[in-house]
Amino acid sequence: MVEHSSYIARKRARFSAFGIPINIPWGTHLTAQEGFIYLGEQPLCTVTSQIAFDYFTQDDDGKGQERGVLLESIIARLRPKNERDDCQRRWDCVWGDPLCQKYRRPEHEDFWLWNYEFFNAPVEDLRHIANLIGAK
Template sequence: MQIYNKYVAIRRYKKLAQCGNVNIPYGTECAVVNSHITCDKGTICFVASQDAFDYFSQNDDGNGLERGRLTQAIIKCLELKEYDTTYQERWDKVWADPVCQKYKRSDFADHWLWNYEFYNAPLFDLQYIAKLVGAK
């Protein structure tokens, strides 16, 4: 797991963090110290935590906002919605695709969970996956 130096808030983070209550607006750049995303108040969360996946995106290459938009769009597209007749078809594509396979957590053989690398993937891989599943 490569640890990146810069992250950006891909949506407002207004909640209790490790350093206390914080209100971090969309687009705010954050640093990484000892594998934790930090702000001026202190430590927010671990880089591989669910809060990191939901609210922040790796931004060392300056593409953090787009990376975050794509990961969130892919996840949203793959959610089961009421009267969704193509849900299983979308997931079948993901399970069968070699690009997607490298972003599956290996510790769950019969259930798909995106791994840390998915949230830090190159834009071309995320664009490919988004197109594969029909994410907007």
């Protein structure tokens, strides 16, 4: 696992961190140290937590905003819009793609969960996945 030192809020983040209400606007720059993401001196979450996956992405390369837009687009495209939306064809493309396989958590053989590397992937890989499933 690559450790990143700079993160960005890829969407507004509202949650409670260690009992403190948090409200972070989109695009806010954050830091990471010893496995925790911080807003100033306030620890928010671990870098591998669901909160980190839901709201933040690494920005060490200065492409955090683009990465965030791509992540949101991919996740939205793979989520059914309504009960008649059959997103299985899009998921079949993901399951069959060798690049996507490196972003799947291996402990689930019959269910896809994105791993830590996906949420911090190079934008080129995320563009590939977005194009694969028709995300905008």
